[in-house]
Amino acid sequence: MDTLISAKGVSLRFSAPTERKGSIKKWVLDAVRGRVRNRHFLALDDVTFSIRRGETVGLVGRNGAGKSTLLKLVTGIVNPTCGSISVHGQVAPLLALGNGLDQRLSGRENIYLNGAILGYEKAWLRAHEESIIDFSELGDFIDAPVRTYSSGMTMRLAFSIATAATPEILILDEVLAVGDAAFQAKCRVRISEIIEGGATVFFVSHSLSDIRQLCRRAIWLDRGRVVWDGPSEDVCPVFENFSRTPFVPAAEFLPGAGSDGTVPVVMFRFRADGRDLLVANREEMCFIAENLPMWAGEGVAFHAFPEARPGTVPLFRFLRLSDKSHAFAAGDAEAAPFRAAPGEWKEEKTICHVFPAAASGLVPVHRLTSPGVPGCRLAVGDAARDAILAAEPAFAPAAEPFFVGM
Numbered sequence: 001m002d003t004l005i006s007a008k009g010v011s012l013r014f015s016a017p018t019e020r021k022g023s024i025k026k027w028v029l030d031a032v033r034g035r036v037r038n039r040h041f042l043a044l045d046d047v048t049f050s051i052r053r054g055e056t057v058g059l060v061g062r063n064g065a066g067k068s069t070l071l072k073l074v075t076g077i078v079n080p081t082c083g084s085i086s087v088h089g090q091v092a093p094l095l096a097l098g099n100g101l102d103q104r105l106s107g108r109e110n111i112y113l114n115g116a117i118l119g120y121e122k123a124w125l126r127a128h129e130e131s132i133i134d135f136s137e138l139g140d141f142i143d144a145p146v147r148t149y150s151s152g153m154t155m156r157l158a159f160s161i162a163t164a165a166t167p168e169i170l171i172l173d174e175v176l177a178v179g180d181a182a183f184q185a186k187c188r189v190r191i192s193e194i195i196e197g198g199a200t201v202f203f204v205s206h207s208l209s210d211i212r213q214l215c216r217r218a219i220w221l222d223r224g225r226v227v228w229d230g231p232s233e234d235v236c237p238v239f240e241n242f243s244r245t246p247f248v249p250a251a252e253f254l255p256g257a258g259s260d261g262t263v264p265v266v267m268f269r270f271r272a273d274g275r276d277l278l279v280a281n282r283e284e285m286c287f288i289a290e291n292l293p294m295w296a297g298e299g300v301a302f303h304a305f306p307e308a309r310p311g312t313v314p315l316f317r318f319l320r321l322s323d324k325s326h327a328f329a330a331g332d333a334e335a336a337p338f339r340a341a342p343g344e345w346k347e348e349k350t351i352c353h354v355f356p357a358a359a360s361g362l363v364p365v366h367r368l369t370s371p372g373v374p375g376c377r378l379a380v381g382d383a384a385r386d387a388i389l390a391a392e393p394a395f396a397p398a399a400e401p402f403f404v405g406m
Contacts, residue, residue, distance in 0.1 A: 003088070004169055004200050005051040005074060010083035012044040012069060012224075043069045044080070045224040053089075056201040058215035058232055060208065060239050066224040067204045071095055071173050074202060089168030089200070092118055094158055094175045103147040107138055107157050110146055114161045128164050135190070136160040137183065156183060163190050166197040173204045188214070208236045222293045228272070238271045242293055262303035262405060265352055267378060268295040275325050275375030278317065280306065280352045301380050302365065302404040304352035312353040315402065319346045325375030328367060330354055330402035355403040364401035370394040380404075 044066045051057050059067045072078045073085050075093045100114045111132055115125040125132075133142050136156045146154060159175055175187070191214055195201055205211055211218055211232055218232035220239050228235050266285050268277040271294050278301065279285050289297050305312055313331035318338045320327065327345070329335040338345040355362055366385040368377045376398055379385035388395055 002052050003050050004053050005049075005085075005087050005202065007047055007049050007070075007073070007085045008083055010044055010047040010070075010073065010080045010085050011042055012066075012073065012078065013040055013042050013081040015040050042224050044073070046083070047221075047224070047226055048083075049219060049226065049229055051200060051202060053200055054198050055217060056195050056203065056215045058211035058218040059202065059204045059221065060206075060211060060218055060235065061221035061227075062243060064223075065221040067221055068095065068173055069224075070221065071171055071202065071204060075171055087169065090119055091169045091171060092162045092167035093171040093173075094155075094162050095171065095173045101146050101154065101158060104145060106145055107136070107142040107149070108133070110157065111161055114158065115164075118162060118167070120165065124165075132160045132164050135164075135186075152180070152183075159187060159190075163194060166194050166199050168199060170194060170199050170201045172201065174206065208240055212236055223291065225291075227292075227294050234272065238294075242271055242296070261305060261309075263306050263352065264300040265302055265304050265404075267298040267301035269298050270294060270375070271296050273374055274377060275373075276378040277326055277375075278315075278328060278351050278378065280304065281349075301378065302363065302406055304354050304404050306352060308353050311355060311359075313356050313402075314350045315352050315354045317348045317351050319348050320344065320374070321346060323374045327376060327398075328378075330399075331356055334399060358403055361405065362403035363406050364403055366401045367398045368395040369398040370396070380406075 047066075047070065059070065061067050069078070071093070072095065073080055074087060075091055075095065076087070077095075100117050101110045102113055105113060108129070111129060112122065112125055116122070133139075136142070136153075136159075138153060138157060141149070141153065146157070149157070155175060163170070170191075172191070188210070191201065191203075195214070201214070203211070203215060215232045217230070218235040218239075219229045220227040220235050228238070263280055265278055265280045268279065268288055269275070270277070276298075277288075277295060279288065288295050304315070308314070316329045316335045316338075318327045318329065318335075319325075321344060326348075327338065328351070329338060335347070339347060354365070358364065363381050364385075366379040366382075368379060368385065368388055369375075370392065371394065373394075377388055377395060379388050385397075
């Protein structure tokens with residue numbers, strides 16, 4: 001079977017009490033009286049992916065994105081609330097410090113205990129005992145109780161046991177963040193050897209350099225959702241840019257209607273390829289800003305009328321079905337070619353109403369496209385247009401500009 005890990009529509013919901021109870025007795029009494037209130041939240045939301053035999057996949061995301069929770073589902077520690085997840089093959093997990101180790105036993109005794117949990121035969125462990133101890137660099141401390149170990153010593157022992165043989169599936173959760181630089185380098189070499197041996201590796205790390213070095217593919221999680229699943233060389237730089245950008249609540253760039261009756265039109269830019277999106281509906285703005293991290297809020301681009309006014313035309317937004325990019329048409333004449341190709345384009349909505357010709361106090365909005373690049377770039381004003389064309393000569397105007405107020 002080529003697919004070793006498969007998740008289809010996996011969601012995991014947790015419940016947390018909205019208030020703290022003083023005692024178990026009070027909690028029981030309140031539960032009987034129906035006074036216990038819980039807050040529900042989704043740690044994972046409709047996650048779907050598959051990992052084939054021999055693949056090395058990195059999992060990236062901010063703290064609280066659901067990365068470790070997803071690994072717990074893969075290893076069978078917890079079950080999904082809905083959806084299905086299947087794993088085929090022997091799994092060697094390293095999810096937490098000391099996971100699978102008995103704190104009361106010595107390091108040597110834990111080699112046999114943890115090795116048995118991982119499915120190693122006792123005779124095989126006896127034959128490889130010294131090599132495991134040598135790799136862990138514990139020396140004379142191998143016969144001391146694990147409870148006396150530092151966090152680095154504990155992880156070195158657990159890593160040495162888990163990787164003593166080449167497992168079918170190796171699950172790693174931030175294990176390279178523990179230990180000194182020399183041991184981390186040795187771990188990277190060991191993982192590379194395991195990868196070359198044909199193992200499937202699912203790897204969580206906040207170190208994007210490790211993800212780039214060890215993984216050809218990366219999955220980006222944010223708030224329990226898969227944002228992007230693709231080559232690590234594509235995913236990592238976009239996620240790195242996103243993680244360095246401070247989160248701006250939608251309310252901070254959503255002013256109300258102007259005194260002239262216009263409303264703000266907000267521009268979002270797709271982090272992966274620079275395509276632009278215009279939104280004038282407040283509810284849609286908030287949803288994109290707070291739930292779709294691949295779209296970076298660029299702020300208010302211009303102001304326009306929500307309803308038709310004398311001299312204005314509707315600005316339509318169309319979705320290309322093949323690559324989910326957008327195009328914008330000012331007026332029915334520009335919209336006609338898109339409407340004539342329903343198998344290629346879907347008319348999403350009328351964003352606002354704009355002016356088709358220049359007038360005093362109005363600013364041009366240019367739509368620029370490039371062959372092979374999805375969607376279009378929007379430039380508000382001639383200076384912005386000239387800057388894009390100078391930096392990216394492949395772009396060219398796709399239509400005559402429309403005009404708006406600032």
